[in-house]
Amino acid sequence: xxxxxxxxxxxxxxxxxxxxxxxxxxxxxxxxxxxxxxxxxxxxxxxxxxxxxxxxxxxxxxxxxxxxxxxxxxxxxxxxxxxxxxxxxxxxxxxxxxxxxxxxxxxxxxxxxxxxxxxxxxxxxxxxxxxxxxxxxxxxxxxxxxxxxxxxxxxxxxxxxxxxxxxxxxxxxxxxxxxxxxxxxxxxxxxxxxxxxxxxxxxxxxxxxxxxxxxxxxxxxxxxxxxxxxxxxxxxxxxxxxxxxxxxxxxxxxxxxxxxxxxxxxxxxxxxxxxxxxxxxxxxxxxxxxxxxxxxxxxxxxxxxxxxxxxxxxxxxxxxxxxxxxxxxxxxxxxxxxxxxxxxxxxxxxxxxxxxxxxxxxxxxxxxxxxxxxxxxxxxxxxxxxxxxxxxxxxxxxxxxxxxxxxxxxxxxxxxxxxxxxxxxxxxxxxxxxxxxxxxxxxxxxxxxxxxxxxxxxxxxxxxxxxxxxxxxx
Amino acid sequence: xxxxxxxxxxxxxxxxxxxxxxxxxxxxxxxxxxxxxxxxxxxxxxxxxxxxxxxxxxxxxxxxxxxxxxxxxxxxxxxxxxxxxxxxxxxxxxxxxxxxxxxxxxxxxxxxxxxxxxxxxxxxxxxxxxxxxxxxxxxxxxxxxxxxxxxxxxxxxxxxxxxxxxxxxxxxxxxxxxxxxxxxxxxxxxxxxxxxxxxxxxxxxxxxxxxxxxxxxxxxxxxxxxxxxxxxxxxxxxxxxxxxxxxxxxxxxxxxxxxxxxxxxxxxxxxxxxxxxxxxxxxxxxxxxxxxxxxxxxxxxxxxxxxxxxxxxxxxxxxxxxxxxxx
Numbered sequence: 119x120x121x122x123x124x125x126x127x128x129x130x131x132x133x134x135x136x137x138x139x140x141x142x143x144x145x146x147x148x149x150x151x152x153x154x155x156x157x158x159x160x161x162x163x164x165x166x167x168x169x170x171x172x173x174x175x176x177x178x179x180x181x182x183x184x185x186x187x188x189x190x191x192x193x194x195x196x197x198x199x200x201x202x203x204x205x206x207x208x209x210x211x212x213x214x215x216x217x218x219x220x221x222x223x224x225x226x227x228x229x230x231x232x233x234x235x236x237x238x239x240x241x242x243x244x245x246x247x248x249x250x251x252x253x254x255x256x257x258x259x260x261x262x263x264x265x266x267x268x269x270x271x272x273x274x275x276x277x278x279x280x281x282x283x284x285x286x287x288x289x290x291x292x293x294x295x296x297x298x299x300x301x302x303x304x305x306x307x308x309x310x311x312x313x314x315x316x317x318x319x320x321x322x323x324x325x326x327x328x329x330x331x332x333x334x335x336x337x338x339x340x341x342x343x344x345x346x347x348x349x350x351x352x353x354x355x356x357x358x359x360x361x362x363x364x365x366x367x368x369x370x371x372x373x374x375x376x377x378x379x380x381x382x383x384x385x386x387x388x389x390x391x392x393x394x395x396x397x398x399x400x401x402x403x404x405x406x407x408x409x410x411x412x413x414x415x416x417x418x419x420x421x422x423x424x425x426x427x428x429x430x431x432x433x434x435x436x437x438x439x440x441x442x443x444x445x446x447x448x449x450x451x452x453x454x455x456x457x458x459x460x461x462x463x464x465x466x467x468x469x470x471x472x473x474x475x476x477x478x479x480x481x482x483x484x485x486x487x488x489x490x491x492x493x494x495x496x497x498x499x500x501x502x503x504x505x506x507x508x509x510x511x512x513x514x515x516x517x518x519x520x521x522x523x524x525x526x527x528x529x530x531x532x533x534x535x536x537x538x539x540x541x542x543x544x545x546x547x548x549x550x551x552x553x554x555x556x557x558x559x560x561x562x563x564x565x566x567x568x569x570x571x572x573x574x575x576x577x578x579x580x581x582x583x584x585x586x587x588x589x590x591x592x
Numbered sequence: 593x594x595x596x597x598x599x600x601x602x603x604x605x606x607x608x609x610x611x612x613x614x615x616x617x618x619x620x621x622x623x624x625x626x627x628x629x630x631x632x633x634x635x636x637x638x639x640x641x642x643x644x645x646x647x648x649x650x651x652x653x654x655x656x657x658x659x660x661x662x663x664x665x666x667x668x669x670x671x672x673x674x675x676x677x678x679x680x681x682x683x684x685x686x687x688x689x690x691x692x693x694x695x696x697x698x699x700x701x702x703x704x705x706x707x708x709x710x711x712x713x714x715x716x717x718x719x720x721x722x723x724x725x726x727x728x729x730x731x732x733x734x735x736x737x738x739x740x741x742x743x744x745x746x747x748x749x750x751x752x753x754x755x756x757x758x759x760x761x762x763x764x765x766x767x768x769x770x771x772x773x774x775x776x777x778x779x780x781x782x783x784x785x786x787x788x789x790x791x792x793x794x795x796x797x798x799x800x801x802x803x804x805x806x807x808x809x810x811x812x813x814x815x816x817x818x819x820x821x822x823x824x825x826x827x828x829x830x831x832x833x834x835x836x837x838x839x840x841x842x843x844x845x846x847x848x849x850x851x852x853x854x855x856x857x858x859x860x861x862x863x864x865x866x867x868x869x870x871x872x873x874x875x876x877x878x879x880x881x882x883x884x885x886x887x888x889x890x891x892x893x894x895x896x897x898x899x900x901x902x903x904x905x906x907x908x909x910x911x912x913x914x915x916x917x918x919x
Binding site: 150153158160200212214215218394395396397398399400401402408409410412413415416417419420421423424427428431463464467470471473474475477478481482485489507510511514515516517518519520521522523524525526528529537538541 | 702706720721722723724725726727728729730732733736740741743744745747748751752755756759797800803804806807808810811812814815818822842843845846849850852853854855856857858859860861863864865866867868869872873876
């Protein structure tokens, strides 16, 4: 009995911790519940690039990230999906019109020439830009939309001011001439550089550009979607012919991370792959609120009926199962919060369904217990073999459910994934609560003499009385 | 009460066959129907297109005085070359008055969509931006979604066969899958009929429901199999018909109670839950009912028939026994 008591204490602690945790860190709500827009951007292959690889997809994602940040949406989610898609979630955006316009086009990368005697201005603008960006990060956390928009306006003006300090070459040296860009460690190995490669025509234009700038202290402005992403200067040694050969290295004491980021940005801007918006889903904020409310009420209503049914039908064990079910619900909810599962409507449905299904384990055990009691075994033995013999059915049943969930999770997308994950988590926790929690409670219950009556476990027992009672005492 | 399920097994099979056949006929009819062209009426998720749902803002004075005239909405759509769109007037939740418009059309781009929205709100009243729902799905995405759903279904079938063969024997696994196919077919058939009768569409959540039905139904079958295996171990000389009959009867209380407790929240969601989940809950209700039926009346009777024919009465003779504890 000592063991059961300490198990129960452990469960109690777990439940309290779970409650505290889910109170403190609630699971994030999906777009279908909080309202907002979701866009799926498909990257199309072309004759030159018949296969979209991870490199291209990362590039596109980087470009999309840059553009979304310029929209000033708080908490956007941008992730790659499958082999050729980027998923963008914009919470709170009811009309995706602007996002659609901004995201639809191909990225514009351009190498520009800094105008003479603008060096100090550029430094000043860059410094204020860094401040504005830091402020933007802070504001995003505060979710003060007015302040975010104001700061965004400042950033835009700043970007334009910087862009005004540069001019395009003739013809413009843009992304279509760039063949590759990637971060690589310096020969000494303590820093990183970014290597860039041009095609032949691009190489010529680049040589021309660098010849003009070499030794002047003015920089090449590398612009992505009209925003300066890097401004390297060219050494005086290239003054005669410029940087020739179509390849160059941007040095600048980059960390590996920074060098990679810049490489990806450059590649994204150079992408000759067109993007297309394959799907847009917009849910109004109040619409989401409505469905979450009604679904949760419905789920709780259904659950209460289940709890009542269990007590009426299974008596004392039913009550114990109810406690185990509530423990189950609390622990499962906490595990969603812990794993930061985004709750969608189907996810919540999966959760409610899993509560209904979690009852199954208890039902199996109690039916088995009743059978053993009817066969004339003692109460203690019946309860014990009820748990023991039902276990293999419970395990088999749950594993087959998990197999279906795994298939859904790996092959499905979006909403489907959420459902599979919540259902699988529910199944796992239900095994724990049915076996550990119900079991311990049950054994504690039969150790209390007042509760040690077979009628409390099984009504209309044929020969409830002497033989059972006597054996219980053992 | 004791059921002798094997005595009237041809009756159980006939019932299932009749329901499945009705479903298949409905799928064929629906395939021939020029408006559907698929066994089940596919939603936007699968065929692509744009779905717009607007609701009038009734907080503005006078905005909702007159009911929405569906003909006015049709005129507006027709004027923009969207005459073949499906248009519905829907009731909003709070007031139960018909203040919403649901339009399903071919793929609209941003300009076309805004044009339609503006024209509509001029004719019928201002819309509440907070309640707009706009979905646009490209046709390629739908096909992908459909394919991945089918693959998920096949993969989980294979996974279940492998697992059950390992835990039980191959013939158990095969009949469990037959029962699964039964449940999936019944659900699809019913939804095909609903599609013809009430215009019910199947979306990506329908595929989710099919997979959930798969998991649940096999769960049910396994409990009965578990009991059959257990009895075979102790009473290997008993007739297989009796063993199966007993196993079903011994687990009947559990089957009914589990199905019942799972159905309670489902009915609650179906009756009172959010709009999106209604059909999902309905599919699960049908599938779970079929699942309980097929575990009791189909999977077990087929196993009996098979064992009678092949003479595999006992565990001792069976091949591929995984249980080593047999005396």
